[in-house]
Amino acid sequence: xxxxxxxxxxxxxxxRVFAQRGYHAASVDEIAELxxxxxxxxxxxxxxxxxxFLACLRxxxxxxxxxxxxxxxxxxxxxDLRLHAGLAAFFAFVAAYRDSWVVLHRQASEPSERIAAxxxxxxxxxxxxxxGLVKDGIDDVTGGEGRGARLGAEDADFVAHALVGAxxxxxxxxERNPGQSPESVTVRLMNMVWVGMRGVLDGEVWLPDG
Amino acid sequence: xxxxxxxxxxxxxxxRVFAQRGYHAASVDEIAELxxxxxxxxxxxxxxxxxxFLACLRxxxxxxxxxxxxxxxxxxxxxDLRLHAGLAAFFAFVAAYRDSWVVLHRQASEPSERIAAxxxxxxxxxxxxxxGLVKDGIDDVTGGEGRGARLGAEDADFVAHALVGAxxxxxxxxERNPGQSPESVTVRLMNMVWVGMRGVLDGEVWLPDG
DNA sequence: CAGTAAACTTACTGAACGGTAAGGTATCGA
DNA sequence: TCGATACCTTACCGTTCAGTAAGTTTACTG
Numbered sequence: 280x281x282x283x284x285x286x287x288x289x290x291x292x293x294x295r296v297f298a299q300r301g302y303h304a305a306s307v308d309e310i311a312e313l314x315x316x317x318x319x320x321x322x323x324x325x326x327x328x329x330x331x332f333l334a335c336l337r338x339x340x341x342x343x344x345x346x347x348x349x350x351x352x353x354x355x356x357x358x359d360l361r362l363h364a365g366l367a368a369f370f371a372f373v374a375a376y377r378d379s380w381v382v383l384h385r386q387a388s389e390p391s392e393r394i395a396a397x398x399x400x401x402x403x404x405x406x407x408x409x410x411g412l413v414k415d416g417i418d419d420v421t422g423g424e425g426r427g428a429r430l431g432a433e434d435a436d437f438v439a440h441a442l443v444g445a446x447x448x449x450x451x452x453x454e455r456n457p458g459q460s461p462e463s464v465t466v467r468l469m470n471m472v473w474v475g476m477r478g479v480l481d482g483e484v485w486l487p488d489g
Numbered sequence: 490x491x492x493x494x495x496x497x498x499x500x501x502x503x504x505r506v507f508a509q510r511g512y513h514a515a516s517v518d519e520i521a522e523l524x525x526x527x528x529x530x531x532x533x534x535x536x537x538x539x540x541x542f543l544a545c546l547r548x549x550x551x552x553x554x555x556x557x558x559x560x561x562x563x564x565x566x567x568x569d570l571r572l573h574a575g576l577a578a579f580f581a582f583v584a585a586y587r588d589s590w591v592v593l594h595r596q597a598s599e600p601s602e603r604i605a606a607x608x609x610x611x612x613x614x615x616x617x618x619x620x621g622l623v624k625d626g627i628d629d630v631t632g633g634e635g636r637g638a639r640l641g642a643e644d645a646d647f648v649a650h651a652l653v654g655a656x657x658x659x660x661x662x663x664e665r666n667p668g669q670s671p672e673s674v675t676v677r678l679m680n681m682v683w684v685g686m687r688g689v690l691d692g693e694v695w696l697p698d699g
Numbered sequence: 700c701a702g703t704a705a706a707c708t709t710a711c712t713g714a715a716c717g718g719t720a721a722g723g724t725a726t727c728g729a
Numbered sequence: 730t731c732g733a734t735a736c737c738t739t740a741c742c743g744t745t746c747a748g749t750a751a752g753t754t755t756a757c758t759g
Contacts, residue, residue, distance in 0.1 A: 475686075
């Protein structure tokens with residue numbers, strides 16, 4: 280069995296086990312056994328437990344970002360449609376590869392500096408992607424004319440954070456409402472966020488004192 | 490030193506250590522030492538590592554839910570003001586007790602059935618609280634008259650999930666933008682969500698095909 | 700003062716786990 | 730046929746860590 284194939288097999292299993300047990304509770308012995316291989320092979324190919332986890336992280340992060348970017352790129356020029364396509368791709372990805380998402384994001388207290396850095400990088404990449412689309416959307420709606428409220432890059436960043444967090448949480452909601460398709464969830468979320476943003480840009484502010 | 494005081498001291502330290510290291514990487518030895526006590530005391534009072542973690546979970550969950558409920562209750566009758574107050578209390582809580590929130594929510598792959606159940610219970614409680622306020626808000630705006638779109642309990646649940654997820658993620662945003670007060674974050678979030686919801690209730694739908 | 704219960708310690712055990720040393724087999728080019 | 734290189738194994742080491750046994754001190758009470 281050639282090395283490249285074996286490596287992918289090991290990573291396949293590792294993503295599953297890390298997602299199920301978490302980094303610390305996962306044991307290399309178990310991963311090796313489930314991969315139908317002995318432990319030293321894992322160390323020969325992936326160097327260490329941390330290296331194995333980083334390999335999982337890198338592969339799944341690349342997959343997710345690629346899915347998002349391709350969807351957004353292939354959705355024409357309108358920012359709302361691009362954001363919609365990106366979010367739809369995200370939900371579809373999470374629905375299809377639940378373990379990947381868990382490994383990427385739910386790895387709470389990071390076990391090492393390098394892993395923490397890798398997770399932060401992924402998060403930053405996703406966030407920048409979303410914030411970019413939101414910013415385009417703001418500029419598109421504002422279109423130079425002075426609308427009610429001015430929203431800038433900082434606001435786009437704020438919305439992006441809210442959006443990504445909402446999407447993550449809605450992952451659970453999808454699991455508990457199995458009738459809902461990723462597509463319908465996406466449209467619902469767009470309705471909340473996009474309509475709200477458009478409203479704010481039109482000057483429809485909400486304030487605690489009326 | 491009486492038992493009740495010691496127990497709280499131990500839990501204080503444990504919340505810190507669990508938040509920093511995660512459940513598995515945290516060692517009872519370290520917690521005991523930081524609490525200025527020997528390990529068997531921890532086992533005498535809290536039974537086991539799992540028992541210790543459950544005690545942390547229960548105490549911090551009660552604090553958070555209480556803060557949310559009290560704020561909402563003390564904010565008058567208008568649903569938007571109650572939701573605003575609840576969210577403000579949440580952001581203030583997370584800002585003040587960061588470790589509590591990490592222990593409550595970021596404990597990714599749950600180490601045991603009982604802990605998973607406790608985390609799920611907390612999450613359900615918070616979600617029900619938020620969904621209730623959102624539902625009140627929908628009914629308040631709709632007010633019996635037939636507005637553009639009908640939103641029901643399922644929609645309130647959807648919005649609640651999105652809102653809680655957004656709030657969680659905005660926790661990070663707050664950390665990266667230290668100039669922002671919990672109060673300003675709350676108002677911004679309310680503007681996104683409430684204005685969007687009101688817009689949808691007024692029939693302003695967003696659809697992928699124009 | 701005797702007794703007893705609560706608060707607290709040192710010192711240990713057994714198991715799990717990350718990582719490695721040493722070596723075995725098979726395939727392929729010279 | 731003779732390396733040599735890639736693939737793979739068994740068997741082990743050292744450490745960490747949850748959990749416990751046994752005993753000590755302090756303080757209160759009859």
